[in-house]
Amino acid sequence: MPIIDSHLHVFEKLSAEFPREVNEQCPADRAETAEKLLEVMATNGVDQAVLTQIGGTQLVHHRYLQHCLKTYPNRFRGIGLIPRDKWDAPEDHMDRLAENGDIIGFRINEIGGPADPLSQMDVRTFTSYRIWKHAAKKNYVMWLYIRAKDAHQVAFMVQAFPEIRAVFNHLMICPGEGMFSWDDEGRPHINTPIPPLTRYSMLGLHEYPNICVHLSGQYAFSQEAWPYCDLEGWHKTLLSKFGADKLMWATDFPWILEDPGYDKLVQVIDELLPDLNAQQKAEIMEGTAKRVLGFPDVAD
Amino acid sequence: MRRPTDAERQEWEANGVLFLQNAIEGEDLSRLQATFDRCTAEARREWLEGIAKGTRPAAHFDIPKPLEKDDVFIDLIDYPGWYGFLMDFADEDLILLAPQVRTLPVSPISYVGWHPDVPHTTPLHMKVQIYIEDVPTDGGAFGYVPGSHKPNAGLCPVVRPLDSMPGHKVYPGKAGDAVLFNSYGWHTAMVNRTLKPRKSIILIYEKWSKDRILTDQFATIADKCTTPDRRRLFSLDER
Numbered sequence: 001m002p003i004i005d006s007h008l009h010v011f012e013k014l015s016a017e018f019p020r021e022v023n024e025q026c027p028a029d030r031a032e033t034a035e036k037l038l039e040v041m042a043t044n045g046v047d048q049a050v051l052t053q054i055g056g057t058q059l060v061h062h063r064y065l066q067h068c069l070k071t072y073p074n075r076f077r078g079i080g081l082i083p084r085d086k087w088d089a090p091e092d093h094m095d096r097l098a099e100n101g102d103i104i105g106f107r108i109n110e111i112g113g114p115a116d117p118l119s120q121m122d123v124r125t126f127t128s129y130r131i132w133k134h135a136a137k138k139n140y141v142m143w144l145y146i147r148a149k150d151a152h153q154v155a156f157m158v159q160a161f162p163e164i165r166a167v168f169n170h171l172m173i174c175p176g177e178g179m180f181s182w183d184d185e186g187r188p189h190i191n192t193p194i195p196p197l198t199r200y201s202m203l204g205l206h207e208y209p210n211i212c213v214h215l216s217g218q219y220a221f222s223q224e225a226w227p228y229c230d231l232e233g234w235h236k237t238l239l240s241k242f243g244a245d246k247l248m249w250a251t252d253f254p255w256i257l258e259d260p261g262y263d264k265l266v267q268v269i270d271e272l273l274p275d276l277n278a279q280q281k282a283e284i285m286e287g288t289a290k291r292v293l294g295f296p297d298v299a300d
Numbered sequence: 301m302r303r304p305t306d307a308e309r310q311e312w313e314a315n316g317v318l319f320l321q322n323a324i325e326g327e328d329l330s331r332l333q334a335t336f337d338r339c340t341a342e343a344r345r346e347w348l349e350g351i352a353k354g355t356r357p358a359a360h361f362d363i364p365k366p367l368e369k370d371d372v373f374i375d376l377i378d379y380p381g382w383y384g385f386l387m388d389f390a391d392e393d394l395i396l397l398a399p400q401v402r403t404l405p406v407s408p409i410s411y412v413g414w415h416p417d418v419p420h421t422t423p424l425h426m427k428v429q430i431y432i433e434d435v436p437t438d439g440g441a442f443g444y445v446p447g448s449h450k451p452n453a454g455l456c457p458v459v460r461p462l463d464s465m466p467g468h469k470v471y472p473g474k475a476g477d478a479v480l481f482n483s484y485g486w487h488t489a490m491v492n493r494t495l496k497p498r499k500s501i502i503l504i505y506e507k508w509s510k511d512r513i514l515t516d517q518f519a520t521i522a523d524k525c526t527t528p529d530r531r532r533l534f535s536l537d538e539r
């Protein structure tokens with residue numbers, strides 16, 4: 001069975017060739033390279049992956065991502081970031097990153113409309129509006145990991161641009177303010193009720209044909225060790241609402257390499273959705289990502 | 301107190317839903333509307349803080365502990381406009397589970413989708429939704445699939461879009477109208493495509509069964525529930 005890991009991160013040590021931002025999670029001398037990833041993927045029968053930019057939003061910060069995409073053209077697709085001060089006019093930045101066709105979309109974490117759901121909602125006033133508008137024009141994918149306080153605004157943007165392929169990262173969970181921390185292994189942990197209360201603003205999006213959801217990031221939301229059984233019900237809810245042809249499996253490499261291990265993540269769908277038939281399983285592990293994100297056949 | 305006619309009882313049995321026109325009106329309605337708005341305004345800041353933290357839903361806004369906020373909400377629980385129907389359908393043995401004093405923001409999607417609230421293994425479970433202001437068909441009105449409350453209805457399907465549910469009926473209404481429904485049946489809030497949030501109150505009841513709710517759940521309002529009928533309705537005594 002072919003497999004696509006539809007959301008993860010790679011980065012190189014800080015250098016003049018590959019400049020990036022440095023933080024506790026990604027210190028200057030840490031590297032989680034494409035070669036290391038490809039080795040782990042090969043060991044686990046995973047063929048292709050979506051590399052999501054990490055280490056900064058500026059064009060130069062994307063150099064390592066672009067290097068990987070160029071070096072392994074049939075294995076990867078990329079997702080870029082947009083500097084916050086360019087959201088008013090993001091078009092040039094987006095196009096420059098996407099010009100080779102291998103960066104297919106952009107990740108944002110805010111929609112930027114009124115925090116009060118009882119306000120009048122005019123998407124043209126939302127801070128991310130120009131990004132969405134340009135994504136619609138150029139057929140870019142929107143990669144969404146948005147804040148709880150923006151959850152109620154998403155449907156308005158999707159209604160305005162229903163043709164955009166939008167992929168909600170990490171179980172469609174929207175982290176709340178002050179609910180973020182680092183776990184003992186230096187990984188993000190999000191304190192959230194499960195099922196999330198933002199579900200009332202999000203699950204109805206299954207009505208739109210181009211909305212997908214990542215089954216990933218379990219380690220960050222679960223109160224338990226692998227296989228994260230406290231998230232089983234939420235996985236089933238996402239399956240029943242969106243269907244397997246809108247769900248994509250991902251690992252969020254490298255944060256899961258030590259705990260629970262990449263091999264365990266490859267099995268996590270079997271653990272949390274044990275009743276899938278073969279076709280549904282194939283959709284989640286590969287088919288949805290291949291179709292929606294336009295992956296080539298590996299042999300090409 | 302109004303009691304169901306034979307025709308209404310038949311309709312309830314067949315459809316699982318009854319529309320009660322002008323269930324509350326006049327002075328009572330005006331007082332309820334004013335209290336709704338005042339209590340909603342008072343609770344709004346806390347709601348917005350909860351939304352940002354992810355601890356409150358943005359898709360609907362319920363006033364916390366409404367029965368403690370104003371007696372007007374307590375008086376709704378056994379209000380003559382619907383209480384006689386509930387008592388009749390519950391064989392005169394009714395308990396309150398919870399009230400929801402709810403504002404529904406405008407949104408291109410429904411916050412719930414079609415669903416039953418409870419399986420047939422629970423005792424008869426009923427809700428009354430009272431419209432506080434006029435609710436047009438496209439203003440987040442209540443939708444129900446008549447007959448879906450029956451045990452042989454099968455599983456509630458996932459449909460896209462919401463209004464493609466086979467056999468469903470939408471219940472728009474005027475301020476003071478109410479919809480009484482059997483919560484085994486499939487229901488939803490239709491999409492609110494207007495510019496105005498929907499205001500309604502949903503009262504949740506069940507036919508009494510042992511240990512369904514704790515006797516202290518409504519203890520904070522016990523002094524407002526002195527009659528034997530009310531003490532039973534609010535589960536204030538052991539049985």
Ligand SMILES: [Fe+2]
Nearest residue numbers: 415416417487
């Ligand atoms: Fe319900």
